[in-house]
Amino acid sequence: MLAAIMGHDEPLRIFICGRLALIRGDRLVPESAFPARQGRRLWAYLVLHRAQPVGRGDLATAVWGDEAPDGWDSALNALVSRLRRTLQPVTGAGGPAIAGDTGRYELRLPADVVVDFERARAALHRTDVLMRQGDAAGALAEARVATEIAARPFLPGEDGAWVEGQRQLLHAVQLHALEYTVEAELARGHADTAEREAEQLLALDPLHEGSHRLLMRALAARGNGSGVWRALTECRRVLAAEGLSPARQTEALARELTGQGTAGSDPATT
DSSP, X not given: OHHHHHTTTSOOEEEOSSSOEEEETTEEEEGGGSOHHHHHHHHHHHHHTTTSOEEHHHHHHHHHGGGOOTTHHHHHHHHHHHHHHHHHHHHTTTOOEEEEETTEEEEEOOTTOEXXXXXXXXXXXXXXXXXHTTOHHHHHHHHHHHHHXXXXXXXXXXXXXXXXXXXXXXXXXXXXXXHHHHHHHHHTTOHHHHHHHHHHHHHHOTTOHHHHHHHHHHXXXXXXXXXXXXXXXXXXXXXXXXXXXOOHHHHHHHHHHTXXXXXXXXXXXX
């Protein structure tokens, strides 16, 4: 009963994609509560590396990069103390804890924690499983979860190798999730929606040839054969600008989708 009154029956939710936040029941720690930009960087890094203790030197690099202040060791201690105070509204029984040991810190989270970054990756994996099982509707729901989370900006305004690495990883999750979205919509017979999603996918990464093929398939599903050839022409144009050309698989798909086989003139060049 006491746990329910204090909100401890609710899972702890941590958001590091988009605006930082921690929520447990009716308790909230908003981004504005974090100790400046160094505190936000420290918290995000600890969450991402919560599987094991992190060395103090690695944390200093994550927080300050190549501009660590003189006496950074003491500065890091002070920053961790401020971060602990920030987390107090949701620490309580079974809440997050930053444990210190010789030369390292470790973020300990309750078993029921939900981290949005981890949720996105889990959703992408679940999407793959559901598509293999033929559950397009279930796969679509999970793919949309992954897409929505991965589209959020990560530590906007910040830089550094680990920050950029995280952004690239989220971008890859978003792309893969959108690919599954197109596949799922096609499997459900929703060609119009599949076409819109494929166009969004291409806007994110015009050089990804698989995205051009998905658009061609969506257009063919709508009975738009001329659109398939226009899509192939655009694929050729985009790749040619980079000194590349479409793979045989892409060229063959256009012919297959429009019933051209391997013979005959190429409508995309006539």
